[in-house]
Amino acid sequence: MKVRILVRLKPGVLDPQGRAVHHSLDGLGFEGVEDVRIGRMIEMDVAEGTTDETLTKMCEQLLANMVIEDFAIERLDDAKEPA
Amino acid sequence: MGFKAGVITFPGSNCDRDMAVALEAVSGEPAIRIWHGDADLPDGLDFIALPGGFSYGDYLRSGAMAARSPVLRAVVSAANRGVPVLGVCNGFQVLTESGLLPGALMRNAGQTFVCRTVDLEVVNTTSIYTSGFEQGQNLRIPVAHHDGNYFADEATLDALEGDGRVAFRYTDDVNGSRRNIAGVLSANGRVLGMMPHPERAIEPASHPSLGGEDGRALFENVINSLVAA
Numbered sequence: 001m002k003v004r005i006l007v008r009l010k011p012g013v014l015d016p017q018g019r020a021v022h023h024s025l026d027g028l029g030f031e032g033v034e035d036v037r038i039g040r041m042i043e044m045d046v047a048e049g050t051t052d053e054t055l056t057k058m059c060e061q062l063l064a065n066m067v068i069e070d071f072a073i074e075r076l077d078d079a080k081e082p083a
Numbered sequence: 084m085g086f087k088a089g090v091i092t093f094p095g096s097n098c099d100r101d102m103a104v105a106l107e108a109v110s111g112e113p114a115i116r117i118w119h120g121d122a123d124l125p126d127g128l129d130f131i132a133l134p135g136g137f138s139y140g141d142y143l144r145s146g147a148m149a150a151r152s153p154v155l156r157a158v159v160s161a162a163n164r165g166v167p168v169l170g171v172c173n174g175f176q177v178l179t180e181s182g183l184l185p186g187a188l189m190r191n192a193g194q195t196f197v198c199r200t201v202d203l204e205v206v207n208t209t210s211i212y213t214s215g216f217e218q219g220q221n222l223r224i225p226v227a228h229h230d231g232n233y234f235a236d237e238a239t240l241d242a243l244e245g246d247g248r249v250a251f252r253y254t255d256d257v258n259g260s261r262r263n264i265a266g267v268l269s270a271n272g273r274v275l276g277m278m279p280h281p282e283r284a285i286e287p288a289s290h291p292s293l294g295g296e297d298g299r300a301l302f303e304n305v306i307n308s309l310v311a312a
Contacts, residue, residue, distance in 0.1 A: 013234065016192050016259070062151060065144055065180065067187040068234055 001048050002076040003055060007064045008039030039069075043076075086110040086306055088130040091158070093119040093149045098135035098171065098282060105282035106132065109302040122153040129309055130167050131158055133174030135227070135280060145188060145230040146176030155181055167211055167273045167305065172228055175266075175276030184267050184276045185243070186235035191228070192259020198227040200295070202254040203265055203279060207247050210272040211308035212301055222297040224279035226257060231278040233260035233267070243267060250275055 009015050015037050022036035042063055046055075055073050064071040088106045092099040103114040114132070115125055124131070139148035149155060155177065162168045162183055170178040178184040191197055200223050205216040216222075235243070240261055243249055250266035257265075258278070266277030281298030288294025 013189075014192065014259070016190055016194050016232075020194050062143070062147065065147070065187055067179070067185075068189060 001046055001050065003044045003046055003050070004074040004076055005042040005044065005055070005059060005063055006039060006072045006074065007042065007059070007069050008071075009037060009068055010070050013068050086112050086130070086310060087125075087128050088112070088114040088132065089117045089124060089128045090114045090132045090134060091117045091119060091154055092134070093136070093138035093152065095138045095140055096134050096136035096173070098173075098280065101280075101282045102132045102134040102171070105285045105298070105302055106130075108285055109299060110306050117154060119149065119152045119154050122157060124154070124157045124161060128161065128166060130169070130305065131161060133158070133168065133170040133177050134282075135172030135174060138173055138177065141230070144176075144180065146173060146178075146180040149173075149177045150180035150182075159183060162269070162274050165271065165273055167309070168275075169212070169305075170274075170276040171280055171282065172226075172231075172278055175278055176230060178274060178276040183274050184269060185239050186233055186267065188230050188278070189232040189234050189259075190230055191232050192256075196227075196229045197231065197258055198225075200225045200284075200293075201257050201265075201279060203251040204254050206249045206252055207268060207272075209247065210250065210268050210275065211305050212268075212275045213250055213304060214308055215300060215304040221254070222251070222300075223284070223295050224281055224298050225283045226279045228258070228278055231258040231260065233258075233264045233278075235261060240264075246270065248272075251277060251279070 018036040018038045025033050059071040090099050090103045106114040176188045203222040205220040207213050208218050248268045250268050253263040253265050281301040284295040284298030
C-alpha cells in the first residue's frame with residue numbers, strides 16, 4: 001500500500017527557504033506569487049492494513065518535528081478519500 | 084579526582100576529536116570515545132558530550148536520525164539520572180530532536196552557512212557550565228552552522244527566560260534565532276545545548292582572529308563543579 005506523507009512548516013513559522021524561492025520567482029518575472037512555503041514529501045510502501053494510528057505515530061516520532069511542522073497522511077490507493 | 088567523560092561519535096560527526104582533545108586538555112584525563120551503535124554507555128560516566136558535525140548527513144532534519152540511534156536512548160536515560168550532557172552544534176540539534184531540550188534548530192534565516200567567531204552574552208551563571216562566569220560577561224566563541232536558527236513558541240521562550248534556562252545569547256543577530264538564543268539548559272541545568280563551539284576555543288593561536296580561551300573556561304566550570312561536588 002502506497003502512502004504519501006506531506007510535512008510542512010506550521011503556519012506562523014518563518015520559512016526563509018520559501019522566501020528566497022519567492023524572491024527568485026519574482027526575479028524571473030513571474031508575477032502574482034503571493035507566498036511560497038516549502039515542505040517535504042515522503043512516499044512509503046507499507047503493509048496492507050497499516051492503520052492511521054501507526055502512520056500518525058511514525059510522523060510524530062520521526063517524520064515530522066512537531067515543534068515546527070505539521071503533517072498530512074494521504075493513502076494513494078484510495079486517493080479519493082485522503083486520511 | 085577522576086573525571087570520566089564520554090564523547091559520542093555518529094557517522095558524519097566531525098568535531099568529536101576536538102571535543103575529546105578539549106576535555107582531556109582541561110581535565111587531564113582522556114575522554115572515552117563511544118560509537119553511535121553502542122546500546123550501552125560505559126559505566127560511571129561523569130559527563131557526556133554530543134559533538135558537532137553532520138550526523139547521518141543531516142538526512143530528514145539535522146540531528147533527527149542521531150536522536151533515534153541506539154546510543155541516544157542510553158544518553159536520554161543517563162540525562163534523566165542527572166548525568167550532565169553537553170551538545171554542541173549538531174549535538175544541540177540532536178538534543179532538541181531527542182526531546183531533552185525544547186525547541187528546534189531551523190535553517191539560518193539568511194540561508195547561508197555562518198562560520199565565524201561570535202560574541203556571546205552569558206545569561207545564566209548558576210549551571211555547572213556557567214557558574215564561573217559573570218552575568219553579562221562577553222565570550223568570544225566560533226560558530227559554524229547552517230541550521231542554528233533557534234525556534235520555540237512564545238510561551239516556551241517566556242518559560243525558558245523566566246526559569247533562567249537561557250545560557251547564552253548572541254550579542255547580534257547571527258542566524259535569526261528567537262531572542263538571539265545561542266544556548267539552552269534543561270530544567271535541572273544539567274543538559275546544555277549550544278550552537279557555538281567551546282571546544283574550538285581552548286588555547287590562544289598566533290593570529291588574533293583565531294583561537295582564544297573562552298571555551299576552555301566553560302569546560303573548567305564543568306570540571307570545577309563536578310569535582311567539587
